[in-house]
Each structure stands twice: as C-alpha cells, then as structure tokens.
Amino acid sequence: MMSRQSLIVAKWEFLRFFKWKQQLISYLLMLGVMAAVALWSFFTDESRQQYRIAVPAQLEIANTEQFQFQRPGISFTEQLAQMRSDDSWHAVISEEQGELVLHTLTGKKWLAQLETVLQQHYRQLSAAQMGLSTAQLNRLEQPVVINTRYLDQNYKGKDTPEKMIALGALILLFVGLSTAFGQVLMSITGEKQQRVTEQLYAIVTPQQWMDGKVLGHSFSALKAMVTSGLVMLLAFAVVSLFAKKAVDLSWINIGVVLWLIPFALLGVVLCASFMGAIAASIDDPNNSGKSAVMMITWLPMVFTFMVIDSPAGWGMTVLSFVPLTSFAAMPVKMAMVTVPWWQPLLSLMLLLATVYWMRRVAGRVFLRGMQMYGKEPSWGEIVRWAVSNKTE
Amino acid sequence: MQLIVTAISKAYASVQAVQQVSFQINSGEIFALLGPNGAGKSSIIRMLVGMTQPDSGSIMISYQDEHFDHVPRRLLGYLPEDRGLYPDKSIEKNLLYLAQLHGLSKSKALSEMDYWLDVFDLTDRRHEDLKQLSKGNQQKVQLIAAVLHQPALVILDEPFSGLDPINQEKVVLFLKQLKAKGMTVILSAHQMAMVEKLADHMLLMAQGRAVLAGTLQHIQQQSQSRRRMKIGTVSAVSAEQLQQLDAVLSVEALQAQHFLLTLADDVSVSDCLKQLLLQVELTLVEMQTPDLHQLYLAAMAKHKPEVAA
Structure with missing residues (x-):
C-alpha cells in the first residue's frame, strides 16, 4: 500500500518541518515566559503584605x-x-x-x-x-448536598478521571490537527509556488506523492500531540510536587489510552488527507478562499465536546460511528461509558475504510488540479474528481 | 529506445495547442523542438511525460521490447518549463532527495552528484542553500537533478533560458556529454545558435503545427530559401551599381568593398558571376548557407499568415 517513494517523501516532509533546535529553543522560551509570569505574580502579590x-x-x-x-x-x-x-x-x-x-x-x-x-x-x-x-x-x-446515583452500570460517572482523559484527548487532537493544518497548506501550496510539483510528477505518481505528504504531516501532528501530552504530564507532576503531594498517575486508564491511539492515528491521517485534497486544489493560498474549508477538520472535536456530558445519548452514539467524527467521539465515549467490544472495532474499521478512500481522493485531486495549469478548480470539479477512478 | 509520435493534437478550452504533429526520435539522438512562445512545444512535452493525453493521434515509446504511450518515469529525466526546487535546502539535500526518489542508493546518488557538480563547477557550493545561488547556478542544479539517475531519455524544456552566454556554452557541453553517455535528449529552445551545434534532428513549430522537420541540412533544403553570395571587390563599387544586375535581387553592404547578394530565382550562380565580372574584379566569392536562426525567422514569417488564416 505504501511505496518506498511515499516513505521517502514522508521522511522529507517530516524533517522539513522538524527543526529540533528551534523546537527546543521554543520550549525553553515557553518555560522562561512561565517563570517570568510566576515571578511577576509572586512579586506583585499583595495578599502577603499587611x-x-x-x-x-x-x-x-x-x-x-x-x-x-x-x-x-x-x-x-x-x-x-x-x-x-x-x-x-x-x-x-x-x-x-x-x-x-x-x-x-x-x-x-x-x-x-x-x-x-x-x-x-x-x-x-x-x-x-x-x-x-x-x-x-x-x-x-453551605449549599445543599445533592448526590446523584446512576443506575446504568456502564456509565462511569460524571467527573471521573476518565473524563479528564477524554478532554485531554480532544485537546491533543486540536493540537495535532492545528499543526497538520498549517504544515499541509504550507507544504503543498508552497511546492506549487516554488514550482517543484511538475518536477516531482515526473518522478513519483500523484498517489505516491500525496501518500508521502499525508504520512509525513501525520507524523508531525502525532509528534506535536505526544510532545504536548508529555508537557501536560510534566506540568501535572510539577504542580503535584509544589503541592507537596506524591505524583499520582493511577488515574490514567491504560485500556482507554490503548484504544485512543489507533483512533487518534487514523483520525489524524484522515484529516491530513482531507487537508491535502483541499490544499492540492489551491493554486495561490493568498487569493483562495478554500484554505478556510480545511478548518472543517476541527468540527469533530467541537461536536464531541458539545455532547460530552451525555456520553450515552444518541448524539454521541451517532458521532462515534460516523467515520468523519468517530476518531474524536469514540475514545471520549469509551472513556466515560463501558461499551461492548464490537462497537469500537466496527467504528475503527469504518474509519480505516474512509481513510483509504480519502487518500485516494486526495491523490486524484492533486493529479487533476496539477493538469489545470494555474487555474483553480471549482467545487463541482473537485467533487467530480473525488468520485472518478482516474489516478494517472 | 525509439519514440514515434503520430499526428497528435491537443486543445485546451478554445485554444488548439497542438495540431497533427508527427515526428520520430531514435536512441542516442538530440532532438530539438523549436518555435516561438505558444507554438505548442511544452504541450508536446507534457504529453510525452504523461501529464496530459493527446486528444487524437498516438505516442509510442519502445524500450527493450517494452512499449508505452508516454515515457515511463523510470526512463525519464525531466526539466519542466515551470521549474524550481526547495530554496531553503542545500544543493546536496535537494539532489539527494530527488535521486533517492528516482530509486538511487545514497552512495550512488552521492557519487553521481560529485561528478555532475564538478562538471558545473558547483562542488564547493554543495552545502549552500539553493536560495543563495544565482539564477544560472540554480538552473544548473536543476539540470543535474534531471540526469542524476542516468535516464534513458532526458526531456529539457527551455534548458538555455535565463543563462548567460558562458553558461549556455556549458549547457551545450553538458548535452554533448549526455549524448556521449548514450542518453536520448529532447529539448525545446529559442536559442538557435545553441541548437544548431547540438541537434541531430529538429522540429520547427508555429501555432501548434509542425512547420519544418529533419536534420539541419534537410531543413535548409526544405526551406527553399534564396541563395546568398558574399563577394569582395578590388575597386570601390556601390550597392546601387550591383543592384542593377539582372542576376541580383538585393544587395546588403557589409564592411568596405564587401557585399551580401541575394540571387534572383531564375539565375544560375555561374550566370551571376559572369554578370559580376563584367562590372568588377572580385577578391572573394562565398556562397552563404542560411543558418538556423535565418531559417527559423523565414519559416515563421512564411507560415504565420497561413496559420492565422
């Protein structure tokens, strides 16, 4: 499925935006800013004076x-x-x-x-x-204490640690997709403007090229998610230490986290493919309104967040099976409700099939878009290409 | 390798870019596509590369008992008209990336790179970012990118554009090296003097149509251009005096006592000489063969009204 050329493109794209020195400097700067804020807050704290x-x-x-x-x-x-x-x-x-x-x-x-x-x-x-x-x-x-007892044994509770994991997963997906959004747009339209595209077409097929792009930027997004996740854990540990408490990570539900990984992985690849298809149809990013459409990929997280307090409701059920939203909704649902094993598996299979289809669509849009030579395709043309079978 | 193009046509919206063009290229040849902007050269090249398909006609490429309707990527080295590389990456990184995409191992890519960078005097600059290079040097890097994997067929769209005369000569040498290595080369160009030195066969195009085709000699014969004779005279004579001769159609004064005569169609060279010798004593007689530039201009002038009509 993935050719050697696609892997070379993926590596190139990943390393093109992976500048570890700059990243380290930005983390140090971020720490410096946080330290400056803390110091400023300490020195201007009026509550310590009489x-x-x-x-x-x-x-x-x-x-x-x-x-x-x-x-x-x-x-x-x-x-x-x-x-x-x-x-x-x-x-x-x-x-x-x-x-x-x-x-x-x-x-x-x-x-x-x-x-x-x-x-x-x-x-x-x-x-x-x-x-x-x-x-x-x-x-x-004192306010009246109201205890709620949930009779559905599958519901894990309203404010459980699992909900924190679910919210954390949504935040990390936002981080990952924001990273992919910028990079995919810059990479594909930048190559068009630097006029590398036609040269690459003579070397690799449009599908190999698009697969490489999608994979490379998906890795970048995952790297951003992992880094952000680690920073969150580090912040949690630092706060615990300052509060003179032992660092307790027992709330991390490994079972949920293991399910979260394939959903996040496929979700990022799906969104990167969609972004790739849209970016491939943009001729000049400065004069195209299409780039805003790429932000549609944030909707699954927004929709899921809106129904996060009803994890067993019909809204979450629909979102957790529709492949375009399931990568965000199913892990959240699983974190908050015990679901039968076949549900995440079915959702994952549907998502996998959609990822395969979307990468083919992205390849087709790139091929046909490139053949238009400076003319940006209409939405009607993009839809026609998406449903056609032409790959070369 | 053999490439046979038969009566291909291609239209974009209301523009007929290529009309019924045919040609043949044999292994190891340098083939030049000539013509003004919009003549259809790049459209033909894009069809050969497989980026677009002809609306009618056929392309057949034969290579080691295999047949294709466009040049397969593994056999192709391509310099597009619309070209560029990654400006924020070094020459070496750019070339290594493209070579590895072509399937070369890193060590093989590096050894090929060493050779071609040396040819173009870029060895010392291999670690510089592309954006630090002049336009001419960037062009050289792109030429290297097109041949690093030793393709059987190299297609170069306007390889001389943007280069100064010294670098144009370097590209001529580069193309001769490709031929010496057994590669078949198709190039499009405006620089007739360069093409004249290189091309085994050429195709002159105007508004999507083939106007003249063949070797330079064949084209010279095809063009049926007027015969021109350069003469030197012992004594002073005016152009007007020479113009009076029946055998002479027009006269162009060159330097002192040297003239370029265009002979009338129905007069033989010996008749013309007889008429001249009655008037003046000659120090030089030299028949002038029209160069490619003249043939090109003549062909464009001859065919433009016809095509427009």
Whole structure:
C-alpha cells in the first residue's frame, strides 16, 4: 500500500518541518515566559503584605493576617490627611447614613480582599442580632448536598478521571490537527509556488506523492500531540510536587489510552488527507478562499465536546460511528461509558475504510488540479474528481 | 529506445495547442523542438511525460521490447518549463532527495552528484542553500537533478533560458556529454545558435503545427530559401551599381568593398558571376548557407499568415 517513494517523501516532509533546535529553543522560551509570569505574580502579590485600616471606634472587627483594623483617636479628617501625607493608613473606613464608605488613595487588588473580610464580619454581626449561632450561620451558608446515583452500570460517572482523559484527548487532537493544518497548506501550496510539483510528477505518481505528504504531516501532528501530552504530564507532576503531594498517575486508564491511539492515528491521517485534497486544489493560498474549508477538520472535536456530558445519548452514539467524527467521539465515549467490544472495532474499521478512500481522493485531486495549469478548480470539479477512478 | 509520435493534437478550452504533429526520435539522438512562445512545444512535452493525453493521434515509446504511450518515469529525466526546487535546502539535500526518489542508493546518488557538480563547477557550493545561488547556478542544479539517475531519455524544456552566454556554452557541453553517455535528449529552445551545434534532428513549430522537420541540412533544403553570395571587390563599387544586375535581387553592404547578394530565382550562380565580372574584379566569392536562426525567422514569417488564416 505504501511505496518506498511515499516513505521517502514522508521522511522529507517530516524533517522539513522538524527543526529540533528551534523546537527546543521554543520550549525553553515557553518555560522562561512561565517563570517570568510566576515571578511577576509572586512579586506583585499583595495578599502577603499587611495593611493598616482605620475604622470607626464602634466597629469591633477582629484583625486578620492581612488586615490590622485600628481605631485612631484622631478625627476622620485628620485620618484622611495622614493617609494622604505619610501612608499611616492604607484605607480609612467611615459610616455614613448606615452604610460603610471605604476611603483609599487609588484602586488596589487587596481592596477586594478587604471587602470580603468586611462582608464576613457584617454577616456574622447580622446573624448574632438575629440570635443565630456561628454554627447555624455556617450551615446556612453551605449549599445543599445533592448526590446523584446512576443506575446504568456502564456509565462511569460524571467527573471521573476518565473524563479528564477524554478532554485531554480532544485537546491533543486540536493540537495535532492545528499543526497538520498549517504544515499541509504550507507544504503543498508552497511546492506549487516554488514550482517543484511538475518536477516531482515526473518522478513519483500523484498517489505516491500525496501518500508521502499525508504520512509525513501525520507524523508531525502525532509528534506535536505526544510532545504536548508529555508537557501536560510534566506540568501535572510539577504542580503535584509544589503541592507537596506524591505524583499520582493511577488515574490514567491504560485500556482507554490503548484504544485512543489507533483512533487518534487514523483520525489524524484522515484529516491530513482531507487537508491535502483541499490544499492540492489551491493554486495561490493568498487569493483562495478554500484554505478556510480545511478548518472543517476541527468540527469533530467541537461536536464531541458539545455532547460530552451525555456520553450515552444518541448524539454521541451517532458521532462515534460516523467515520468523519468517530476518531474524536469514540475514545471520549469509551472513556466515560463501558461499551461492548464490537462497537469500537466496527467504528475503527469504518474509519480505516474512509481513510483509504480519502487518500485516494486526495491523490486524484492533486493529479487533476496539477493538469489545470494555474487555474483553480471549482467545487463541482473537485467533487467530480473525488468520485472518478482516474489516478494517472 | 525509439519514440514515434503520430499526428497528435491537443486543445485546451478554445485554444488548439497542438495540431497533427508527427515526428520520430531514435536512441542516442538530440532532438530539438523549436518555435516561438505558444507554438505548442511544452504541450508536446507534457504529453510525452504523461501529464496530459493527446486528444487524437498516438505516442509510442519502445524500450527493450517494452512499449508505452508516454515515457515511463523510470526512463525519464525531466526539466519542466515551470521549474524550481526547495530554496531553503542545500544543493546536496535537494539532489539527494530527488535521486533517492528516482530509486538511487545514497552512495550512488552521492557519487553521481560529485561528478555532475564538478562538471558545473558547483562542488564547493554543495552545502549552500539553493536560495543563495544565482539564477544560472540554480538552473544548473536543476539540470543535474534531471540526469542524476542516468535516464534513458532526458526531456529539457527551455534548458538555455535565463543563462548567460558562458553558461549556455556549458549547457551545450553538458548535452554533448549526455549524448556521449548514450542518453536520448529532447529539448525545446529559442536559442538557435545553441541548437544548431547540438541537434541531430529538429522540429520547427508555429501555432501548434509542425512547420519544418529533419536534420539541419534537410531543413535548409526544405526551406527553399534564396541563395546568398558574399563577394569582395578590388575597386570601390556601390550597392546601387550591383543592384542593377539582372542576376541580383538585393544587395546588403557589409564592411568596405564587401557585399551580401541575394540571387534572383531564375539565375544560375555561374550566370551571376559572369554578370559580376563584367562590372568588377572580385577578391572573394562565398556562397552563404542560411543558418538556423535565418531559417527559423523565414519559416515563421512564411507560415504565420497561413496559420492565422
């Protein structure tokens, strides 16, 4: 099925966009940016400082770690003057017509935290006036606990670790297909503009060329997905370490992950073939509206995400069997619902057949598109080529 | 290898690109397709390569008891009219990639590359990216790409275009080397002086039709162009005086006391000489054979109204 020439094209395409030095530098830059954000956040964190707040003499509010409430023996006007002149106070609180007024020089992030402390104090004060104990107030503030028991034994639960895997898979597919989108478009239309295409046609068949392109860019997409997956796991491990917890990866369901791999692989190849077919019909990417159509490949993830909370519903069932969406929907469904073994197998077979058909379509579109010499084919022509049998 | 093209025609939309063209090429020959832009040369080449099929007529290629309706990829080395390589990759990477696609092992590809890079004085620049090279040098790399795998048939669409005279001469030498190695070459060109030095057979085309075909000598005979005689005179004589002679149709003054005479159709060379000797004493008499450039221009002038009609 895959010729030696296709593998050479695939290797060339993969390495053409795989610049490990630049990639390493971009990861280091990303880490540098994250470190800079963390440092900036640390140094500008106002919650670690203490603030002196002048309050009216009758306001008996307890101090917190962050706020020191003091009742100065000077007039309110003098308090404001002190705040303006020598930073004696970070804020001055007064009572006017039964309402609290917060006086401060400018807007600050810690003011919201001060408001929370004041709200809490007045809630407790009101509760005491109503004769409620602190325990009664706490109970009032707690939401009602509602436990849901699912009777369908196949449903694994709403917020299970498997759902995290499913969401992670969707995110990784987005990453992979975004990578493939840019590379396939640039590679195929770029070759046309650099006028390499006709030379390559004299060496390899359109199908060999397209197979190589699809395979090479699918590998690039998979590499991006694997790298992103590893970065996610690394971030999880780092967060765990900072939280002084052991790195627990027991939530990773190996059974689900093993099913996810062939679906992701075929899904990426299917989308890369579709993108290849569209890119092959584009003569000049700067003046063609067709490149936007390649973004259709993101729809399976969007549709799946929209029904992720109903994994056993008809929507997810349809999506998990239709070959154009099953690569995204079936792994998600499997992560959240126990499905009979034949369902993923049937879905996978249908997907495999569609991948085979789509790569043939891409090869045909490339061949016929190239024979048009500078004229971009219409959608009608593309559809006619897709259903024809001409490969040479 | 033998290639026989019989009465092929090809139309694109409302344009008749090729009309009833026939020719034959034998193994080891250099065959030139000549003609102005839009004459149909590239359309013929694309049909030979198999990118398009003729609307009518046939192409038959015979190679070692096998027959094909277009040149099989394994036998073909091709320099398209619309050409380019990967500008961000080095000469070596570009050539290695194409050679491996042709089925060459890395070591074989590298040894062939060494040879051809040396021929074109590009050995020292093999690790430079293509975009760093001049247009002429990029063209040389593309010529190497077309022959690296030692194809039986090399098709070169406009191999001289974009090259300065020195590099054009290098391409002439390159093509002679291909012939010496036993490769059959089909090329299209405008550069008649180059083609004259190289081509065993040629086909002159105008607006999709074959106008003249054969060897240079055959074409010279076919063209039936007027006989021209270069003369030198001992004493001064004016062009107007020579123009008075019945045997002379027109006179072109060259340098001092040298003229190029076009003979009248019904006058023999000896009659013309007799008339001349009555007028002047001659220091030089030389019959001029029209070169390919002149034949080409004459053919285009002769056939354009006919084709347009």
